[in-house]
Structures are given as C-alpha cells and as structure tokens.
Amino acid sequence: MTKSIGVRQIRKLINELGSPDPSRRRASAEGLSSSDERALFPLIKALKDGNAGVQDAAMHSIVSIGGEAAAYMIIPMLREEAYVRNMALIILGELGGTALPYLYPLLNDKDDDVRKFAVDLIAGIGHCGCPEKLRELLREDPNPNVRVSAAKAIGLLGCKEAIADLTEALKDSEWVCFAAIEALVSLNGAGSVEPMVSLLESGSEPVRFEAIQALSGMGTARSMEVLLKHLSNTEIGEFEKSMTVRALLNAGIVPEIGGVYELLMDMLQNGEWDDKILALAGLSRLGDERALYKIVDMAGSLDPSEPDAEDKFHAFRDAVMHFGCSEQLLNLLNGGRLRYRGLAFLIGLFGDMKCLQAVPRLVELLKTDLRDVKRASMNALKDMDDESVAWAAMEAVEEDDAQVRKAAVSALGKIGDSSSSPAIFRLLEQETEGGVLEEAVKAILKIDPATFYSRLKSFGELVRILAGKFSDDGTVLLGLADGESVPVRCSALKRLGQLGGEQAGQKLIQAASDAEPEIRKSAVMAMGDGAAFRKQLLEAIKDEDMWVRLYAVKSLGGSPDAESLEAIKTALTDEGVPVVLSAIDVLARHDFADEAAARTIFETLLTHPEEAVRARAGLELATDEGSCPAGDKECGTGA
Secondary structure, three states: OOOOOOHHHHHHHHHHOOOOOHHHHHHHHHHHHHOOHHHHHHHHHHOOOOOHHHHHHHHHHHHHHOHHHHHHHHHHHHHOOHHHHHHHHHHHHHHHHHHHHHHHHHHHOOOHHHHHHHHHHHHHHOOOOOHHHHHHHHHHOOOHHHHHHHHHHHHHHOOHHHHHHHHHHOOOOHHHHHHHHHHHHHHHHHHHHHHHHHHHHOOOHHHHHHHHHHHHHHOOHHHHHHHHHHHOOOOOOHHHHHHHHHHHHHOOOOOOOOOHHHHHHHHHHHOOHHHHHHHHHHHHHHOOHHHHHHHHHHHHOOOOOOOOHHHHHHHHHHHHHHHOOOHHHHHHHHOOOOOHHHHHHHHHHHHHHOOHHHHHHHHHHOOOOOHHHHHHHHHHHHOOOOHHHHHHHHHHOOOOOHHHHHHHHHHHHHHOOHHHHHHHHHHHHHOOOHHHHHHHHHHHHHHOHHHHHHOHHHOOHHHHHHHHHHOOOHHHHHHHOOOOOHHHHHHHHHHHHHHOOHHHHHHHHHHOOOOOHHHHHHHHHHOOOOHHHHHHHHHHOOOOOHHHHHHHHHHHOOOOOHHHHHHHHHHHHOOOHHHHHHHHHHHHHOOOOOHHHHHHHHHHHHHOOOHHHHHHHHHHHHOOOOOOOOOOOOOOOOO
8 A cells, every 4th residue: 555645744743752751742643654574663652642642543553554563562561561452452453464473473472462362353354374272272261251252263264174173162160151052152152052951950050050041042952941841840940940841932932831921920010111011912922811801901001101101002912902802801991990081091992992792881991981991981982883983982972171072073984874964064173173073074975974964064164174084075165166255265176186087177277266266275285196187287486476386387297208307497486495396306306318407407406596506506406417517628538
C-alpha cells in the first residue's frame, strides 16, 4: 500500500509525540496512521502515554500500519501491565492472520497467561494451523484457564478431530467441563447426548445444571428421554427438578409427574416474565383447568401502558384459548370471583372463540354498571353471528354508552334479522355519534335498503352522507348527487366513481364544471386514473381552485399520454405548492425516453422560491444515478 506522507512528515509527527500538549500528541498519533514501519516503535511507546486519547490514537495507527513488523513488536507487550496488555490483545486481534505466525510459539510459553492469550487470539482470528497443539493443551496443560480456552477454541474453530479430547475433558474441573460441554454441543450436536448422560450423575451440582441446559438445547428425542429419566430420579433436589422441568418445557414437553402443576403455578405467580410465559405454555399443554382462574385474573392485572404489554397479553390469551370454550371457563363468568378487568379480558376471549354457550351470561352482563364489562360483552356478542343475540342487541342500541350502541347495531347488521329494522331506524333518527351512525347505515343497507331509501330525506345530513358513502344503488346515488347539501353530493359522487357505469360517468362530467369547488374536487377525485375523462381533467388542471388542480394532476398521472404529460409539466409553475409537488411526483414516476430532458425539468426547479419544491427537486436529481447535470459537456462522454 502506498503511504500518503513522506519521511519529513513522519519525523515531524514522531517529534510531536513528545509534545507536552496531549491534544498535539493525539493528533500526531492519528497522523501516523498513514505512515510506515518507522513509526511503530514511537507509537508503541505512546501506548503507555498518560492520556487515554493518545493511547487510543496510537493503537488505531498501529493497526492501520499493520504488517508482520507490527505483530512482532506488539507480542512482547503481552507481558506488560494489564492496561497495556489489553491494548496489545486488541491490536493483535485486529491484525488477524498476520499475527498468527508469532502466536503459535506462545502456545509453549512458560507463562500461563501468555499461553491463554495466544489461544484466545487464535480462536478470535478464526484460523488455526495447529489443532494438534490445541488438543494437547486441552489434555495436558497444567493451568485450568488454558484448558478452558483450549476447549472454547476447539469449538469455535470447528476441530471435530478433538471430540474425543472434549469428551475426556468432561471429567476435568468444573470450568473446563463447562467449556467442553459448549464445544461438544457446537461440534457434535445430537451426537453429544451420550457424553452428557454421565454428567447428570456428577457430584457437582453446577455441572449437572450445565448438562441439563445442554440437553435441553439439543431438543432431540434422545436428549428429552434422558431428561425425563433424570426427572424420575428421586434423589435430585427441588431446584434441580425445577430446572429439568424448565428444560423440558423449553422443548415443548410437559412431563407427566406428580407436582408438575404446582411447579408451573409457582413459576406463573413468582417467576420472572420468561418463566411466566413458559409456565403459561406448560399449563395450557397440561390442560389442568384449575389454572384458569389465576391465568385470567393475572391477564386482567396487566398494565397496558408497559412497552411489552401486548406480547404478555397474547401469551395469556393463547394459554386460555387452548382450553377452548370449557365449562370451567364458563363458570368464571358466573362466580363473581374475577375483578372487572379480568372479566373483560375473558369476555373478549369468548367472542374470539365464538362460544355460543356464553351468550346467556354475556346478555346478563349487558345490565352491569361496569362500562368496560358492558362494552366487552356487546363486542363479544357482536362476533357470535347468532340469532339469539338479536334481542339483546336491539335493547343495547338504547344504551347510554356509544361504544355499546355501536357494537349492538354492528351485531344487528351481521345477523341480518328484519325484525331489528325498527330499532335501527329509531337509532338513525336520534343518534348523534358518527361511528354509531356509520354502523347503523351499513346495517340497514343490508337488512332493509328499500325502506331506508324511501325515508332517506327524513334523516339528518350525516345519515345521507353515509348513505352516499356505502350505497350500491346507482339511482339513489344519482339522486343524492343532485339537490342536496355539498357534503352529501360529494359523498355520492365519490361512490359513483367507484361503481362506474355510463350514467355515473355523465354525472361526474357534469359535476366537474359545477360552480362549487368542493363538488368539482370530488368529481375529479372520483374520475380515477383519468383514462375515460381525459378532456375534463385537462380542463380541471387549469381550475381556479388549487385542490381541483392538484387532484387533476394526480388523476392524469395515473395513465398519462403525451398531452397529459405536457399539461402536468405546466403545473410545475402553478402558484400552489401542493400542485407543484404533486406534478413532481407524477413526473418522477414517468419513464422518459430522453433522460437528459427529464433531468432538465427538475433542474429548473432548483431556483423555485419555495424551499419544499427545491428540496423535492434536489432529492429527485440526487436519486437519478448516472445522469449528467445540464451543461456538463464531458459527463457521459467517457472523458
């Protein structure tokens, strides 16, 4: 690599390393990153500088210079005091394969720490030309820390030839055993089950625990068989039993042993959240309905403001849903034991399960004074799709709570029973809440549209707007598009655009020249991609109302022809910034045959008086890779 600074500059920077000013020393160390081997010795001395910034700069510069000389000169620093040694370890790790030839001899060093450092560095670099030496260290090194590092390195480097050595190392001290377990699992996977079996009989409790975790992670039939057998060992303590159960639960197995229900309940009530989630899964698989009350009650106590509340909620929900619409679950609705939030949670689940057996009790709960319970009950009943809900829903449309009325009328719409028409018509006449009226209009359009249309003029403006929004009757919509208030006409025109047809098209053309700007805007919006209304849209792009012009640009941009594109280009000079931005969006999507001409279009906007327009044009130019600025004669010529 060619260095960017010369000899004089190197000497100057080296001299600056002796400055009393730490900022100058740091700047000098940084500058030497573009130097060569001549700067290594001064930089190594700078590693012992009293200023941390100088040390850090020197370390990075040594790595930048790199090469075998750097590795050779850093090796002795592994014997220095801790802070220097740590920097040396970082540097050698960064030098990577270049440092390996100087690390191999250290595997025979008399210093235990140096041997360990060498093994760790070789493992971190990820390549080893001496696996036999690592095996030897694992078998014979007198220092347990070196043997631990050797076991870890063998696993990280994938030395499968050392599996027998790792198996033998399971008999070593605890920390060596732990490292050997980890390496065996990574190298031999399921084949490591049998070596772990003997560890379950170890006199060391930590070793047994580590073996349990390793077997759990394997997740094979044999490893689960071993764990289940270990669980039947009457000599193991409660904590080890609990650990084994957790390991099996992690693998999706609920052991059939005495006391497992009590253990799971203890995990649910007293464990950390990971344990609680595990216990929920275990209890649902176990299917013991005694747990239902506690699960539902705890779900009701969740704080919805917590960041992970939704995940916790779903864990409780899934656990209860696993039991299905059981008698025990139904009894919780009747017992009065649940607090109201737990009760609301349970009610919602009955709705999700469409549990028809719960309907009578849910109907009774509509009479409660608890708002959330009443809402949850009506929402659950709404999801039942059962005719038995109709009478309760008809009564609920008279409730004071708008959420209850909304769910009730939605239920009536789903059921579709014509006997509910009078209740819905009363609601249409009296209701003021928009969400409730929307559900009521959708419901009556499904149940009795003819009567609704015949009485349409007797309802308030909001009902007629909603009729225009949801009706599929072209005749009704054509009527609403004339002789009504502006909001009603706008709603009907937009719906006509969705339905299409010759009469709808004629109505949109007529509305596009209406005296009222909102009507013209709605008509233009309803014209869609503009292919069938090209003439009207080309006129609308010159409309006096900015929003009409904006939607004309959007519609023409849906399927632009040459004439439409020219009209859209004229919109770039529009006095309304939203119109200009809309025109830029359309033109940016278009595939121009002449890219240079297209680029010129955006370049002219770089001097626009509005910052938003300049920024949007600049963004388009910046993303137009391979294009050339206007006037650049050399760009694109290969010069």
